Amino acid sequence: MGQDLAGIVLFTLAAAAASTAWILVPGLLLAWLLTSHRLRGRAVLETLVTLPLVLPPTAVGLILLLLLGRGGPLGGWLHETFGLDVAFTRGAVVIAGGIMALPLLVRTARGALEDVDPALLAVSRSLGRSSWATFVEVQLPLAWRGVLGGLVLAFSRALGEFGATIVVAGNIPGRTQTLALALFQRVQTGRDDEALVLAGMAAMLAFVALLLSQWLSARGDRSVGRRGTGVVGYPR
Amino acid sequence: MKDQPLLHLDVRADQAGFRLEVQASLGPAAAVLGPSGAGKTTLLEVLAGLRWAKGRIRLGDRVLQDSEEGVYLPPERRQLGYVPQEGALFPHLSVRRNLLFGRTSSLRTHRFQSPEERREFERLVEALDLGGLLERVPASLSGGERRRVALGRALLARPQLLLLDEPTTGLDGERARAARGLVQRLRDELEVPMLLVTHRPEEALALAHEVLLLEGGRVRACGPAEAVMRRPEVLASWPEWAGENQVRGRVLRHDVQAGTSTVQLDDGPTVSVPLIAGAEPGAEVVLGVGAEEVLIATDQPSGLSARNVLGAVIDELVTLGSVVYVRAGGWYARLTPAAVGELELETGRPIWLVIKTHSWRVVAL
Numbered sequence: 001m002g003q004d005l006a007g008i009v010l011f012t013l014a015a016a017a018a019s020t021a022w023i024l025v026p027g028l029l030l031a032w033l034l035t036s037h038r039l040r041g042r043a044v045l046e047t048l049v050t051l052p053l054v055l056p057p058t059a060v061g062l063i064l065l066l067l068l069g070r071g072g073p074l075g076g077w078l079h080e081t082f083g084l085d086v087a088f089t090r091g092a093v094v095i096a097g098g099i100m101a102l103p104l105l106v107r108t109a110r111g112a113l114e115d116v117d118p119a120l121l122a123v124s125r126s127l128g129r130s131s132w133a134t135f136v137e138v139q140l141p142l143a144w145r146g147v148l149g150g151l152v153l154a155f156s157r158a159l160g161e162f163g164a165t166i167v168v169a170g171n172i173p174g175r176t177q178t179l180a181l182a183l184f185q186r187v188q189t190g191r192d193d194e195a196l197v198l199a200g201m202a203a204m205l206a207f208v209a210l211l212l213s214q215w216l217s218a219r220g221d222r223s224v225g226r227r228g229t230g231v232v233g234y235p236r
Numbered sequence: 237m238k239d240q241p242l243l244h245l246d247v248r249a250d251q252a253g254f255r256l257e258v259q260a261s262l263g264p265a266a267a268v269l270g271p272s273g274a275g276k277t278t279l280l281e282v283l284a285g286l287r288w289a290k291g292r293i294r295l296g297d298r299v300l301q302d303s304e305e306g307v308y309l310p311p312e313r314r315q316l317g318y319v320p321q322e323g324a325l326f327p328h329l330s331v332r333r334n335l336l337f338g339r340t341s342s343l344r345t346h347r348f349q350s351p352e353e354r355r356e357f358e359r360l361v362e363a364l365d366l367g368g369l370l371e372r373v374p375a376s377l378s379g380g381e382r383r384r385v386a387l388g389r390a391l392l393a394r395p396q397l398l399l400l401d402e403p404t405t406g407l408d409g410e411r412a413r414a415a416r417g418l419v420q421r422l423r424d425e426l427e428v429p430m431l432l433v434t435h436r437p438e439e440a441l442a443l444a445h446e447v448l449l450l451e452g453g454r455v456r457a458c459g460p461a462e463a464v465m466r467r468p469e470v471l472a473s474w475p476e477w478a479g480e481n482q483v484r485g486r487v488l489r490h491d492v493q494a495g496t497s498t499v500q501l502d503d504g505p506t507v508s509v510p511l512i513a514g515a516e517p518g519a520e521v522v523l524g525v526g527a528e529e530v531l532i533a534t535d536q537p538s539g540l541s542a543r544n545v546l547g548a549v550i551d552e553l554v555t556l557g558s559v560v561y562v563r564a565g566g567w568y569a570r571l572t573p574a575a576v577g578e579l580e581l582e583t584g585r586p587i588w589l590v591i592k593t594h595s596w597r598v599v600a601l
Contacts, residue, residue, distance in 0.1 A: 119324035122286050123386075125311035126318035127338040127393050141328045 009201055012159060012179040015090065019097030019158035020151055023105055027154070028147065030102075031109035032135050053103040057163025064096055064168040092169035093176050097158035105154040112146020113139050145216050152213035156206055179205075240264075242296055242429055243397065249282055249289035256282070256289070256453040264397075264429035267444035267461070269437060271473045275453040276433040280399050283431070284318045285311035295396055317390030317398040321405050323382040325374035331385050332370040335361075338393025357392065363426075364388045364418070380411045384418065391428065398422075400432040404439060419443050437474050441465050466568060481525045481567050482599060487515045496543075496593055499523060503566070508543040509596040522599040527561055527570035529595035533588040534579050544591040550583050564589065 033039055034046055052060050068075040068086040078084040086092050116139050124134040140147070162180040169176040171185060179202050186195035241261035249256040256275040270276045281287035285300065285308070293300040295316075301308045311318075325334050335357070348354040361367055364384045374382060383403065390398055403419055404412035420443060422428045434440050440447045440461060447464040449457040451473065457464045464470070466482060485501040490511060497512045499521060507523075515521055537545060548565030553576065555561075560576045562569045567589055571581075581587070 117324065119320040120326060122281070122284065122311070123318055123320060123324050123389075124326075124337070125286065126284050126314065126316055126399075127389070128312045130310070130312055138326060138328075142326075 005197065005201070007174070008177060008179055008182050008198070009205075011090075011177070013205070015093045015097055015178060016155050016158035016161075018094045019101055019161075020105075020155045022094065023098040023102050023154065024151065027102055027105040027150075028109055028140075030106045031113055032139075034106070034110050035113050036131075049106050050103050052100050052164075057100060057161070058167050060099060061096060061164035061167025064092070064099065064164060068092065068095065068168065087168055088170045088172065088176065090169075090176055093165055093178060096164040096168050097161045100161050100164050101154035101157040104157050105150045108150030108153055109143070109147045112143035112150070115146065116142045149213045149216040152209055152216065156209040156213065159205055159209065160202060243283075243431065244292070244294040245283075247279075247282055247289045247291035247293060249278060249287060251278070251287075254278070254453060258448075258450070258455055260448050260455055260458045262431065262448060262458075263446050264427075265423050265444050266431050266446040266448065267440035268431065268433045268448045268450055269440040269464075269470075270433075270435065270450035272435055273452075274435075274450045276435070276450055277401060278453075279450065280318070280401055280431075280433055283314075284316050284399060285309060285314050286318075298396070315394070315396045317393055317395030319383075319386045319390050319398065319400050319403070321402045322379065323374075323386030325377075325382055325385055325389075327374050329374075330370070331366065331372050331374070331377070334374065334385055335366070335370075335389050335392055337389055360388050360391060363421075379407055380415060383407070383415055387418070387422070391422075391426075396429065398428050398430040400430060402434055403432060403443075404434075404436075416442055437465055437470055463566075466566070481527065481530065483523050485521060485523065487512060487517050487519050487521060489517055505544075505546055507546075507591070507596070508593045509598075510594055512598055524597045524599040525591055525595050527568040529591060530567060530569035531590040532562060532569050532571065532579065532581070533590060534581075534585075536588055537590060540590065542590045542592045544589075544593065546589045546591070548587060548589055550581060550585050550587060552583060553581065562587075 030049055034042060065087055066072050070076060070079050070085065070087070075086055078086060086095065120138055121134050124138045125131065129137065160180055162184065165178065166181055171177055171181045179198055183195050183198040183202065186198060240263060242264045243262045246259045254275065256278050258279060268276050268279060278287060282289040283293060290303045292302045299307055300314050326337065329337070348357065361370070364387060366384060366388060369377065369381060369385065377385065400419065404415045407415055416439065423430060423443065432443055444461050446459065447461045448455060449464055449467065449469060451469065456469045457467045483501050485499040488498040488500050488506060490497045492511065495511045496508050498506055499509055500506050509523060512521060546565070548567060550562055550564045552563040553560055554563065560571050560573055562571060562581060564587055569589060
């Protein structure tokens with residue numbers, strides 16, 4: 001169990017990290033798009049992004065499986081073009097973790113981006129910066145704590161992902177078995193003492209990650225350039 | 237001073253039940269004056285391209301937007317130096333990098349493109365007295381310093397028009413005066429075209445040659461500052477404002493015994509006013525008298541105790557609620573509609589204005 005456990009914990013951490021990494025750029029882009037009030041179909045986009053938060057994770061897993069399975073549009077194309085199979089691989093764990101964590105990153109990052117004083121964005125625009133350059137040079141640097149907090153939150157979510165993962169990646173020991181999946185398997189097979197160790201491990205990891213996220217968002221509230229710091233009162 | 241029109245506006249914007257509708261042509265030293273909620277900042281944002289509006293905006297020979305032609309320049313292509321209230325400095329950048337933000341090349345390379353560019357930067361740093369602040373961060377600056385940096389940042393981007401939103405909000409008397417002095421210098425010495433937004437009549441008068449009076453999203457008056465500042469509408473919104481009638485003049489002499497001073501008004505007549513202590517003969521003063529203190533006679537009065545009798549012709553009768561303002565020779569007198577009827581006052585009629593010595597107030601020395 002000892003070596004097993006180490007392997008499972010390492011894989012879980014690596015999978016969560018990879019999940020968080022691949023959603024970073026799309027997540028930030030989505031967050032930025034959602035801060036634009038002029039965007040058409042903003043409500044629809046926002047609903048789509050939030051969906052994984054409220055759907056049963058197994059349903060998300062099923063949708064992913066239909067997409068990524070060999071018979072699915074994406075999976076079929078990948079198989080035929082590159083000979084790649086995604087479903088029931090470690091890649092599927094990473095994809096499922098990322099999709100499930102995406103809403104948390106997008107929502108947190110969006111809040112942080114919106115907290116940046118609009119007067120600063122207005123000045124940046126009038127000084128010749130496009131809205132994209134303003135996002136990169138003003139909004140992101142001022143919102144980085146919130147974005148980081150969102151990443152940690154997303155990481156924590158990916159760490160504990162179960163429902164979507166088991167559907168699209170299966171529960172294959174030594175391949176796609178994460179902490180949560182291993183725990184489920186131990187409980188199913190009556191190895192309660194091992195399950196308890198795994199649960200303790202999971203709790204510890206989640207605790208550290210959440211503490212980090214709390215600490216980041218608390219620091220963020222005090223950092224300059226956010227609302228209520230008296231830097232500027234933006235005119236109506 | 238007569239300025240050539242620079243900015244031509246014909247815009248309409250609706251937001252949350254508030255309608256802004258402005259048609260005006262303004263010169264290079266103009267102010268938008270209005271009470272809070274008048275739509276001043278909305279107008280600035282429309283100008284800067286930060287808020288959508290229908291209509292046309294032309295700056296010099298450049299069309300910034302024209303909804304009929306389908307032209308709409310984004311904010312970054314309008315070349316307007318927007319200076320929001322209290323400056324809005326980028327908190328994550330040093331003063332130097334804030335200043336150079338409008339100069340993309342300098343910011344990226346920390347190097348000036350040409351010796352002229354460096355000289356321009358140094359000249360501005362000196363003019364705004366920013367030399368000691370360059371490496372500081374905005375959080376460590378005072379309100380006045382922040383505003384100077386914000387002004388410098390806008391100017392270095394070489395705007396065609398500076399947009400100043402309430403340039404002295406949040407500054408105390410002394411600092412507000414310093415900030416005003418700086419804006420005046422930019423206007424007169426560097427000849428920077430500017431449009432400022434303010435809710436303080438004295439600021440509009442001090443900084444602008446032309447004033448657009450905005451209320452409830454509509455233009456109430458627009459024209460030379462002195463004329464607009466005497467409009468009764470200004471007094472209606474700012475009861476504390478020194479009075480409808482403001483005149484500039486020079487002290488001729490004092491009569492200490494009688495407790496009066498004699499002032500030669502810029503537009504001709506001399507008037508007797510309460511003793512102006514602390515003003516040497518020859519000093520410039522601005523005097524004010526409320527419209528309710530100005531009496532009207534239809535025949536030249538004689539045997540009056542009042543010392544100031546001025547002849548004038550009625551230019552306009554302005555009815556505001558239950559009072560009528562009679563404008564004659566640039567003066568305003570406030571009457572009841574009944575009095576206007578009894579005296580048979582109408583446009584073009586010659587009248588005499590009577591003002592008691594002690595009705596005058598000194599607005600500025």
